[in-house]
Amino acid sequence: QAKAAGKGTFRVYETGMTERIQARRLLEIDLRRALALKQFDVVYQPQVDIATGAISGFEALIRWQHPVRGPVSPGEFIPAAEEIGIISAVSEWVLRTACREAMSWPGDISVAVNLSPVQFRNGRLLEVVTSALSATGLPASRLELEITEGALLENSDAVLAVLRSLRALGIRISMDDFGTGYSSLSYLQKFPLDKIKIDRSFIRNIDHEPDRLHLVRAIAALAKGLGMKTTAEGVETLAELQCVRSEGCTEVQGYFTGRPVPAREAAALLSSGVQGSSSREND
Numbered sequence: 224q225a226k227a228a229g230k231g232t233f234r235v236y237e238t239g240m241t242e243r244i245q246a247r248r249l250l251e252i253d254l255r256r257a258l259a260l261k262q263f264d265v266v267y268q269p270q271v272d273i274a275t276g277a278i279s280g281f282e283a284l285i286r287w288q289h290p291v292r293g294p295v296s297p298g299e300f301i302p303a304a305e306e307i308g309i310i311s312a313v314s315e316w317v318l319r320t321a322c323r324e325a326m327s328w329p330g331d332i333s334v335a336v337n338l339s340p341v342q343f344r345n346g347r348l349l350e351v352v353t354s355a356l357s358a359t360g361l362p363a364s365r366l367e368l369e370i371t372e373g374a375l376l377e378n379s380d381a382v383l384a385v386l387r388s389l390r391a392l393g394i395r396i397s398m399d400d401f402g403t404g405y406s407s408l409s410y411l412q413k414f415p416l417d418k419i420k421i422d423r424s425f426i427r428n429i430d431h432e433p434d435r436l437h438l439v440r441a442i443a444a445l446a447k448g449l450g451m452k453t454t455a456e457g458v459e460t461l462a463e464l465q466c467v468r469s470e471g472c473t474e475v476q477g478y479f480t481g482r483p484v485p486a487r488e489a490a491a492l493l494s495s496g497v498q499g500s501s502s503r504e505n506d
């Protein structure tokens with residue numbers, strides 16, 4: 224009977240919705256608990272200077288070991304944390320942890336911390352960053368903040384003012400996931416940026432994809448002309464590394480030069496001069 228089938232179909236759809244909403248509610252509860260119970264960790268992925276082959280810094284990446292589900296990827300829980308309004312607290316914790324752990328690394332090795340666009344909305348960002356630096360003693364010149372195009376889209380005058388203040392302190396600003404957002408090239412001129420991180424989707428298989436090669440060549444030239452560095456994200460093979468080097472990228476970050484590792488191993492990488500070995504994270 225058509226009517227019954229229709230009803231049945233509707234019910235299946237409704238059940239799917241309910242399950243998704245329920246899964247989301249569980250994730251929210253778990254996230255709040257994770258923050259309270261300190262279930263998060265930070266791992267560090269080497270950023271390598273292409274010209275010298277030396278590690279110039281590490282990117283701090285959050286990890287969540289869920290007590291039942293095991294590791295949950297930031298690609299899943301960061302957007303949820305943004306929606307439920309706890310991303311600022313999570314990010315503040317990452318920032319403090321990263322600044323503190325970076326203090327155990329030698330010399331002028333820097334640490335890069337990801338910012339969520341949400342953090343530009345509450346007017347506290349500058350204060351949060353300066354207090355993390357003063358609490359840990361990390362010099363501003365060793366901190367790099369990674370922003371995404373999404374951060375520049377709304378209320379751009381306020382964002383511009385914050386970025387200028389951060390930079391005046393000596394902090395460097397990187398544009399993360401370059402090429403995947405929706406904003407225009409004009410922001411490269413408007414905002415004070417030190418580095419462009421070319422998204423992994425342009426780097427993958429670059430040695431077999433002439434279109435990607437041309438895009439990366441153009442982005443590297445553009446960045447150079449504007450006085451910025453360029454990082455190739457997600458380099459996994461020697462052939463990809465050779466391509467991005469010959470196209471003018473100044474830095475590389477990817478599994479080929481090193482997976483994310485705990486802070487202590489990051490320090491060991493620096494002192495041994497060995498890059499991309501040791502107990503690597505499997506993800």
Ligand code: C2E
Nearest residue numbers: 284285297298301317337338339457458459476477478479
């Ligand atoms: P992202 O900032 O672009 O970080 C780079 C991501 O690419 C990391 O994923 C890293 O593990 C991965 N990756 C690096 N090299 C390679 C490679 O050669 N191949 C492949 N397949 N992947 C590679 P992860 O740690 O899962 O983080 C995903 C995203 O989650 C990050 O992208 C960032 O947008 C966000 N995220 C991570 N930690 C934080 C945080 O503390 N705060 C905020 N707001 N966002 C974070």
Ligand code: MG
Nearest residue numbers: 282337369399
């Ligand atoms: Mg990043």
Ligand code: MG
Nearest residue numbers: 399400420456
């Ligand atoms: Mg990225």
Ligand code: MG
Nearest residue numbers: 337371399400
């Ligand atoms: Mg990203």
